[in-house]
Amino acid sequence: DVKVTQSSRYLVKRTGEKVFLECVQDMDHENMFWYRQDPGLGLRLIYFSYDVKMKEKGDIPEGYSVSREKKERFSLILESASTNQTSMYLCASSTRLGGYTFGSGTRLTVV
Amino acid sequence: GESVGLHLPTLSVQEGDNSIINCAYSNSASDYFIWYKQESGKGPQFIIDIRSNMDKRQGQRVTVLLNKTVKHLSLQIAATQPGDSAVYFCAQGAQKLVFGQGTRLTINP
Numbered sequence: 541d542v543k544v545t546q547s548s549r550y551l552v553k554r555t556g557e558k559v560f561l562e563c564v565q566d567m568d569h570e571n572m573f574w575y576r577q578d579p580g581l582g583l584r585l586i587y588f589s590y591d592v593k594m595k596e597k598g599d600i601p602e603g604y605s606v607s608r609e610k611k612e613r614f615s616l617i618l619e620s621a622s623t624n625q626t627s628m629y630l631c632a633s634s635t636r637l638g639g640y641t642f643g644s645g646t647r648l649t650v651v
Numbered sequence: 652g653e654s655v656g657l658h659l660p661t662l663s664v665q666e667g668d669n670s671i672i673n674c675a676y677s678n679s680a681s682d683y684f685i686w687y688k689q690e691s692g693k694g695p696q697f698i699i700d701i702r703s704n705m706d707k708r709q710g711q712r713v714t715v716l717l718n719k720t721v722k723h724l725s726l727q728i729a730a731t732q733p734g735d736s737a738v739y740f741c742a743q744g745a746q747k748l749v750f751g752q753g754t755r756l757t758i759n760p
Contacts, residue, residue, distance in 0.1 A: 544694075571746055580660075582740065582752035583695075590746070598747075630694055638683060638745050642694030 543567075544643040546631050552649045559618040561646050563631030570636050572614035574598075574606065577628040577645070589614055590636075621650045655743055655751040663757045670728040672754045674741035679722060681743040686715060686726045689738045689753070698726070698739075733758050 547562035565572065573588040575598075585598030587606040595606050603625060607615045614633075618625055631643040655676045664670045676684070682703040687695035701708045701715045701724075708715050714727040724741050738755045742748040 573747075575750075580752065583750040585747070585749075588747060632694075634746065636746060638685075638700075640685070640695075640697065640748060642687075642696070644692070644694045 544631055544633050544641050546629075546643040546646050548646050549644065550647050550649075552651060553618075553621050555622060555650055557618075557621050557650075559621050559648065559650075561616040561618075561629055561631075561648070563614045563616070563633075563643055564612050565614075565631075565633040565641070566612065567633060567641065568611065569633035569641075570611075571634045572608065573632045573634070573640075574604075574614065574616045575630045575632065576600070577630055583630065586616065621648075623650050626650045655741055655749050659754055660752070661755045661757065663759055664731050665759050666731060666733060668731055670726075670731045670735065670756055672726045672728075672739050672741075672756065674724040674726075674751050676722050676724065676741075676743050676749075678743060678749070679719070681745075683743065683745045684715070684717060684724050685742045685748065686713075686724075687740045687742065687750075688735075689740065690736075695740060728756075731756075731758055733760075 544565045574586045575583040589595050589608040605617045629646045632640045634640045685700040686698040689695040699710045699715050712729045716725045736758050738753040740753045742750045
């Protein structure tokens with residue numbers, strides 16, 4: 541069964557901490573994405589990557605960075621976590637033709 | 652910029668009835684539309700998609716209708732079951748998707 545795996549389901553971090561959210565896909569997909577999901581705001585794109593070592597800003601990149609050193613792994617980094625980054629984070633991957641597959645999400649709480 | 656909106660944040664239907672979830676979009680250049688289902692505690696799951704050269708596509712108990720004239724997309728679920736309870740999202744685009752805010756579908760016994 542093909543999968544997108546996010547390393548943590550729940551995380552609690554302190555304000556100012558550096559936070560890494562990891563995502564791995566086993567489908568050899570070219571594209572990978574990070575979204576955050578908040579009540580009333582739907583899914584908003586943070587960053588995406590069309591290839592290894594490539595990254596593009598999404599709609600809300602401020603306060604985040606990403607890393608894609610290998611095709612199967614896409615990491616989201618919060619350089620200095622803040623309380624307004626408390627959210628559900630969803631990773632997805634797709635082929636160049638589409639066909640998104642999502643991970644189960646990481647619920648991050650910043651205290 | 653692009654936007655995708657759902658008409659109702661919540662929808663309640665009786666078990667066995669048909670459900671219709673609606674979505675409006677702004678980018679007429681987009682040629683690919685998808686419906687996702689998200690159950691509590693899970694990531695969104697693909698339900699059905701449609702390209703702009705079609706106006707209707709059917710799956711198992713689901714039908715997607717696309718009206719390009721009014722930029723409207725709908726998802727019809729036949730004979731709604733308790734397992735259909737979830738949040739439903741429409742999305743448009745291809746490599747990069749733009750999502751609507753979601754409609755929470757609740758099934759009444």
